[in-house]
Amino acid sequence: MRAVRKIVDFNGVSRGTAAAPGEADKLKQKGVKTIDDLWRCVGVNFDKGIDTVATETAVDRELVYALLIADGLGDSRHRVEAKPWLNPVRWWIALKRLWYGRERHWLEASLAIATILLVMLAIRARYLGPKMAQQVVVAPSARLLPFKSITDKNVILKSIPEEKGAFTAVEKVVGRYPRREVGQGTTVLEEQLVAEDLTGAMRERRVLTLPVNPGSLSSTLTTSARVWLLLSPRAAAEKAPPPVVLKDVILLSVNKQAGAASVEVAVTEDGLKVMEPLLGGSEIFVFQPAE
Numbered sequence: 001m002r003a004v005r006k007i008v009d010f011n012g013v014s015r016g017t018a019a020a021p022g023e024a025d026k027l028k029q030k031g032v033k034t035i036d037d038l039w040r041c042v043g044v045n046f047d048k049g050i051d052t053v054a055t056e057t058a059v060d061r062e063l064v065y066a067l068l069i070a071d072g073l074g075d076s077r078h079r080v081e082a083k084p085w086l087n088p089v090r091w092w093i094a095l096k097r098l099w100y101g102r103e104r105h106w107l108e109a110s111l112a113i114a115t116i117l118l119v120m121l122a123i124r125a126r127y128l129g130p131k132m133a134q135q136v137v138v139a140p141s142a143r144l145l146p147f148k149s150i151t152d153k154n155v156i157l158k159s160i161p162e163e164k165g166a167f168t169a170v171e172k173v174v175g176r177y178p179r180r181e182v183g184q185g186t187t188v189l190e191e192q193l194v195a196e197d198l199t200g201a202m203r204e205r206r207v208l209t210l211p212v213n214p215g216s217l218s219s220t221l222t223t224s225a226r227v228w229l230l231l232s233p234r235a236a237a238e239k240a241p242p243p244v245v246l247k248d249v250i251l252l253s254v255n256k257q258a259g260a261a262s263v264e265v266a267v268t269e270d271g272l273k274v275m276e277p278l279l280g281g282s283e284i285f286v287f288q289p290a291e
Contacts (some may be wrong), residue, residue, distance in 0.1 A: 001021045004228075006034050006035075007031060008254065015103070020175045021239060023059045023063055026057045026058055026059050026119055027057050029057070030056055030057045030256050032053070032057065032112065035067065035217065036111065037066075038053065038064070038067060038250060039067065039068070041053050042064075042068070050064045050065060050068075053070050055132065056207060061281060066229075069116070069119050069120070078260060087172055090168055099141070106283065110113075123187055124279070125257060131161070131162045131169065132159050132160065132161060132162065132168075133161075133162040134153050134157050134158070134159055134162070134168060134185055135157070135158065135159075135160055135162070135163065135166040135167060135168060135188075136156070136157060136158075136166065136167040136168070136169070136170055136172070136186055136187070136188045137155065137156060137157075137158045137160065137186060137187050137188065138155055138174055138182055138183060138184050138185060138186050138188065139153065139154055139156045139184065140184050140185060141184065142154045142155075142184060143181060143182065143183050143184055144178040145178065145181055145184035145191075146178055146179065146180050146181055146252075146253075146264075147177050147178065147179070147194070147200075147202070147207045147252060147264075147266065148172050148177070148178070149175055149176070149203075150174055150175065150176050150177070150178065151174060152170055152174050155170055155173055155174070155188060156162040156170070157169075160187065163187050165189040165190045165191055166187050166189055166190075167188055167190075168253065173188050173193070175199060176193045176194065176199055177193060177197070177202050178192055178193055178194075179193060179194055179223070179224060179253065180192065180194060180253075183291060189269055192248075194252070196227070198224065198225075198226075198250055198290060201250060201266075202250065204268070204269065205250070205266040205268055205269075206266070206268075206272050207252065207264060207265070207266050208264070208266075208267060208272075209262055209263070209264050210262060210263055210264075210265060210279075210284055211260065211261070211262050211284065212261050212262060212263050212284045212285065212286050213261070213283055213284065213285050213286075214259065214260065214261040215254060215262075216230075216285040216287065217254060217256065217261055217286060219287065220288070221251070221254065221286065221288050222251075222288070223252060223253055223254060224250075224251070225250070225251055225252075225288065226248070226249065226250055226251070226288075226289070227249050227251040227265070227286055227287060227288050228245055228246065228247050228286075228287040228288075228289060229245070229246045229249050229250065229275075229284060229285070229287075230244075230245050230284070230285040230286075230287065231243060231244045231245075231275060231278040231279075231282040231283075231284055232282055232283045232284075232285065233247070233281055233282050234281055234282060235281065239280060241277060243282075244274055244275070244278060246271050246275065247289075248267075248268055248271060248276070249265050249267055249271065250261060250263055250265060250266040250267075251264070251268060251286070251288075252264040252265060253262075265285060279289065
């Protein structure tokens with residue numbers, strides 16, 4: 001647990017009196033009592049936040065920088081005069097002197113600025129970097145194939161930058177069906193999978209790719225949802241079988257190109273038996289029933 005670091009405990013920060021308040025008093029009057037308070041006031045926009053704090057509290061901008069740098073260096077809440085490099089006020093005074101005398105001390109000034117930039121980058125990485133979390137990714141030696149059930153051998157937990165829609169437990173994706181191929185090392189996202197409420201219905205089904213009438217593909221048609229298929233025989237002969245409507249069909253994907261269209265669907269074994277006599281000789285239409 002992070003220790004509470006009071007502003008007044010930092011080396012070189014004056015307290016002052018009621019008549020002439022010091023830096024610690026000015027910050028305290030604005031509710032900034034600890035270094036964590038200061039970080040919260042600065043916020044995620046680092047440069048703008050420091051300017052705002054300096055303006056509202058009437059303390060030097062350089063002091064705010066120095067306090068944050070000292071916190072980044074650590075152990076700066078203790079008064080150890082034998083280590084002057086831990087004194088944030090001395091830091092910014094020395095930097096100001098180097099800056100105004102940069103023509104005579106250009107090497108020292110350059111090194112000091114480079115050091116400060118490195119420290120600031122470290123602080124940004126610590127407080128503003130991406131949040132890490134244990135999330136499910138495809139195992140290094142595996143890949144997820146479209147509409148093939150995911151097993152516990154396909155995925156692992158890994159500490160990676162937090163991503164919206166990712167899973168935090170392997171158990172939440174095992175048994176689900178990817179809508180498209182997902183390569184090794186890729187974060188598994190909800191949008192990549194068939195809807196969870198259809199997972200149970202996907203079991204024991206056959207996945208087929210069927211050419212369909214392009215005109216039947218409505219602009220409101222959604223995948224990973226239930227649809228109806230109408231198979232209408234093209235031949236008008238007397239012995240032609242009658243049209244068939246299949247209602248228990250899951251639409252997985254739609255492909256349109258150059259006036260033609262096809263769909264990928266999951267059908268039951270019984271539905272496949274009904275379709276087989278009509279496949280190859282029928283026009284197929286897709287309908288999405290109203291909820």
